[in-house]
Amino acid sequence: GENVEQHPSTLSVQEGDSAVIKCTYSDSASNYFPWYKQELGKRPQLIIDIRSNVGEKKDQRIAVTLNKTAKHFSLHITETQPEDSAVYFCAASNWDNYGQNFVFGPGTRLSVLP
Amino acid sequence: EAQVTQNPRYLITVTGKKLTVTCSQNMNHEYMSWYRQDPGLGLRQIYYSMNVEVTDKGDVPEGYKVSRKEKRNFPLILESPSPNQTSLYFCASSPGLAGGTDTQYFGPGTRLTVL
Numbered sequence: 001g002e003n004v005e006q007h008p009s010t011l012s013v014q015e016g017d018s019a020v021i022k023c024t025y026s027d028s029a030s031n032y033f034p035w036y037k038q039e040l041g042k043r044p045q046l047i048i049d050i051r052s053n054v055g056e057k058k059d060q061r062i063a064v065t066l067n068k069t070a071k072h073f074s075l076h077i078t079e080t081q082p083e084d085s086a087v088y089f090c091a092a093s094n095w096d097n098y099g100q101n102f103v104f105g106p107g108t109r110l111s112v113l114p
Numbered sequence: 115e116a117q118v119t120q121n122p123r124y125l126i127t128v129t130g131k132k133l134t135v136t137c138s139q140n141m142n143h144e145y146m147s148w149y150r151q152d153p154g155l156g157l158r159q160i161y162y163s164m165n166v167e168v169t170d171k172g173d174v175p176e177g178y179k180v181s182r183k184e185k186r187n188f189p190l191i192l193e194s195p196s197p198n199q200t201s202l203y204f205c206a207s208s209p210g211l212a213g214g215t216d217t218q219y220f221g222p223g224t225r226l227t228v229l
Contacts, residue, residue, distance in 0.1 A: 001173065006156075032216045034216070034217075034218070043204060043220040043221065043222055043223055044157065044204070044220050045220075046217055046218065049216070049217065089156055089157065091157075093216065096170070097164075097170075098162065098163070098164050098168055098169065098170030099145055099147070099162040099163055099164035099168070099169075099170060099210075100145055100147070100162060100164075100208070100210070100216060101159065101162065101170075101172065102147065102149075102157075102159050102162075102172075102218075103159070103173065104149075104156040104157040104158070104159075105156055106154055106155055106156040107154075107156050
């Protein structure tokens with residue numbers, strides 16, 4: 001089955017700097033790669049996603065890149081702000097006859113220091 | 115308001131006492147799923163369902179059951195809970211392939227403690 005690794009597990013950056021979180025996956029059939037942000041005590045919220053037919057996607061300060069050959073994808077946050085502090089999860093997904101199988105990475109705790 | 119709801123939000127129970135956590139969505143989504151979240155392990159998929167009466171196991175299905183008799187509801191059943199099922203549980207739904215998007219919407223979570 002699919003296996004998703006995520007690095008680093010913790011990341012501290014100064015406000016205004018960039019943050020990069022990297023994930024690798026094992027199943028070449030995976031075709032959808034979302035990123036979720038989870039604040040303490042809250043539910044995961046989708047922040048950006050990318051499909052396997054796209055190499056890069058950007059939404060304001062957030063971007064995701066995908067390298068299908070190497071089976072890795074990365075989240076880039078520019079001009080970080082204290083409110084970006086949270087746990088970020090990547091996931092890899094594909095559809096089968098019964099629905100959509102999601103495998104999540106273990107998460108990265110991002111701290112943005114003022 | 116479009117939403118996914120779960121009940122109860124918090125539950126403390128004892129080993130072996132059957133329980134059900136309900137999940138309901140009002141967005142007419144085809145796809146629903148259950149996850150458990152444990153520290154350092156991220157979210158792990160328990161079961162998922164593409165539509166009524168169509169369900170399949172995720173990565174950690176042992177000790178859990180689900181049913182999908184109606185499109186809007188997807189209850190999670192623990193027939194004989196054990197302490198290792200103490201966790202934070204999330205239900206999620208998405209429009210599915212027919213809806214043209216994979217975006218999942220998560221419920222607020224249910225914190226379960228099994229003594």
